Amino acid sequence: MPMMRWWQRARPVAGAPGVRRVSVGREEWMQVARDVAATGGVLHALWVSGTPAEGAQVYGVYLSDPGALLVELALSAGDARPYPGLQELFPAASRLQRAAFDLTGVRSSDPDRRAWLVHAEPYPFTRVEGEGVHEIAVGPVHAGTIEPGHFRFSVVGEKVLRLETHLGYVHRGLEQRFTELPILAGHRLAARVSGDSAVAFSWAYCQALEGLAGGTIPPRAAWLRAVCLELERLANHLGDLGALGNDAGFAFGLTQFSRLKEDVLRATAAAFGRRYLFDVVVPGGLAVDVSSDSARALADAIRSACAESAELRTVYDEHEGVRARFTGTGRLEPQLATQLGVLGLVGRASGQARDARVDLPCLPYTKLPVSRIVLREGDVAARVAVRFEEVQECARLLAQLLEKLPDGECSAVLEEPADGAFGIGLIEGWRGPVLVALQAGPAGTVRFCHPHDPSWQNWPALEYAILGNIVPDFPLINKSFNLSYSGVDL
C-alpha cells in the first residue's frame, strides 16, 4: 500500500493515540495527498502557521487506514510561491486554504481566490443562468436565534438548482487570541470555539497540551471526561431530535425532546455543577469530581431519558406525516459523501464508517468498545435514525462509565511544556471528530493553536444534499446536518 510508506516514515505524536507526524517537501505534499485519496482516506484538517515573510508551515491531517497522519510542509522565508492546493483531491480543502490565506497571507495554488473569512468586498456568488431561474438570498441574519450565515439559492419554482453558502460572519480571531493566553488557560477558549462542543474541544486541547508536556492524567479523570463527552452528545442529540420534529411541523416532538434534554441537563448540573460542561475538562484532568451518589443519580436520569427516547422513536417512525417529511429528503449518497470527505454523524448516515472513538481510541475508549452506528440511506431519516441509535449507545456507554468509574484523584499537575513542543488532540465530538493542534512557545505561552471543527467538511456537503429538493425543505435538511458556524468562522 502506498500509504504505508508515509506511515512508516512518520513519527508518533506523543499523547495522541494513532496520530503520526511526517515532514515532507513540496512534491511529496501532493504525493501524500494522492496516496491518501487512493487508499480511501479523507482530509480532516488543513492550516498554516507563520507568514510568508518569516517562513510558514502548512499542515494537513488525513484520516486514513492505519491512523491519522499529520503532514507538515515547511515554506522557507521569503518563498512567495503558492503551495500546491489539495482542492482537486479533497474538495473540503478549498475553503480551508482560502481561510488560511486570509489568516496568514500564505497562498495555495487553488484557482478559487475569493476571500473566505475576510468580508471586505461583496462576495461573488456563482450565478445560474436560464429561463425562470431566480435567486433567493437568506441571511446572514435569520429569523430564529441561530448563528449568522448567508445562503444563496438559485431556484426554478420551488426546486433548488444550486445553493452556495457564505460564512465567516462570526470570525473572532481565535487563533490569535490563543497566542495571547497562557498555555495552561487555553482550554477555556477552546471550549468556546463552538459552544455545543465545549467538552470535545476542551478535551482535544487538553489532550494536545498533555501530550506535548509529557503529562498523563489519572484514570478517573479520563473516565469522567468520557462521561462529560457522552453527556454532551446525549444532550445535543436529544435537542436535535426535538428540533427536527418541530421543523417538520410536529411540535409535539419538540416539547417532549426538550423535556428529555432538560432532564439530562439538570442531572448534569446536579453532578458537575453546570448544565453545559464548560471549563470542566482542564489541563491535567477534571475541574470537578463527582460523588458516588450523584453518579448514581446521573445514571438513573440517563436511563429514564433513554427509555423515553426509545418510546418517542416509535412515535416518529409510525407518524405518517413525519415519515413523509424525513424519508428521501436531502439525500447525500454514500459515493458523494466519500468524494466530499464528509465526517462525523452526517458521514455515518451516508455510509462513512468513521468514529474516532473506535478508530483512534484514547483512554477510556480503549477499554470500553464503542459500537459504530452506520447507515447508508443518507437522507434526513437516516440522520435522525443515527441520532436515535447514538442516544441508545450513549446511554449504554454512560451506564458502564459511571459504574466502572475508577477511584482516585481526578486531576494531576502538569509541568510547563518546553518551547516549540507540538501536540495534537483528536476527539469525536457529537458532530464529528474535532481536532486541536497546539505548539508551545517559551515560558508557558502558546506559539500556535488551531482548532478544527468537522463542519468544515460538512458545510459543502449540505450544498449537495439540497440539490433537487424543494426550497421549503431546506430548513429541515439544514437542521439534520446541524453544523457549526462559529466553529468554522474561527
Added chain:
Amino acid sequence: MNAVAWLTQGLEAVVALAAAPALLGWVNQCRAWLQNRRAPSLWQPYGTLRKLLHKEVLIAENASPLFRLAPYVTFGAMVLAAGIIPSMGTRLPLVASADAIALVGLFAAARMFMALAAMDVGTAFGTLGARREMMVGFLAEPALLMVILVASLTSSSTALPAITEALVSGHLGLSPSLAFSAVAFILVLLAENARIPVDNPATHLELTMIHEATLLEYSGRHLALMEWAAQLKLFNYVCIGFALFLPWGVAVGRIGPVGLLVAAPALALKLTAAGAGLALIETLSAKMRVMRIPEFLATAFLFAVLGLLVHVLLGA
C-alpha cells in the same frame, strides 16, 4: 330594514371582531395543552394586537400605495364577510345582501390584495409566499364552491341564510351528502387559514412559510390589521362551517340585539368545540411538503364531489 336591524347587524360584526382573537387564543391554548406545554393566556392575541397598534409603522422605500392600502382592504373584506355570514341570526340586512358565491369572491379579493402587497416590495420571501398563497387559493376555492353547491342543493339556494334555515327547520342530524362535504370543508378550512398540515403558523423559518411570508414586510398597525384579518378569517370560516353543517342555536326569525344575546351562548359553545377540534388536528399532524398541498386540496374537492354524487344519486 330599520334602525334596529342595522344596529343588530353592527353588533354581530362587533362580536366577530371581538371574538376572533379569542378563538385563536383558544386554539393556541388547546395546542399547548395537547403538546404538554403550559398554555399562553387566552387574551394573548389581544395583547399582541394592542402592542402592534402602538408600534411605529416602517415601510420600505420602494413600496407603492397598494402596500399601504392592502391591510385596510383585507381587514375591511373580513369584517364585511363577518357581517354576511349568518353566525347568530339569519334575518339581518347584510346577511341577505350576498350569497355564498359572492362571499367566496370576497375572500378571493382579499387574498389577491394580500398577494399583490407581498410582491410589492420585491423581496424574495414575499414573492415566494405570494406564489404559494395563490397556489393554495386557486385549489381551495373550487373545493369550497363545491362544498357550498352540495349544501345549496338541499335548500335550493346559494344564499347562506336560506341554507341555514332549511337545515334548522329540517330533520336533525347530517345527511350523508353533507357529511362528505363537511370533511371537504374542514380540509379547505385548514388550507385557507394557514394551519398545520398545510402551513405552520408558529414557524420562524422564512423558507417554509406560506401565509406568514406575505406579512414579513409589515409592521405596526398594518401588521396588526393583517393579523386581525387572519383571525377574523379563521372565525369566518368556522362560522361558515356552522352555517352549512351545524346551524343549531342560530336565530332564524327577525331578531334585535336581545336575540343576539340569546344566540351568543350557542355560538360560544360551538366555537369552543371547533377550536379544540382544530387544535387536535393540528397537534396530531405534521406539516406536509408544499408540493403535496395540491393532493391535499384535490382530496377536499373529491370529498365535495362525493357529497354531490351521494345527493344526486341517492337523494340523501
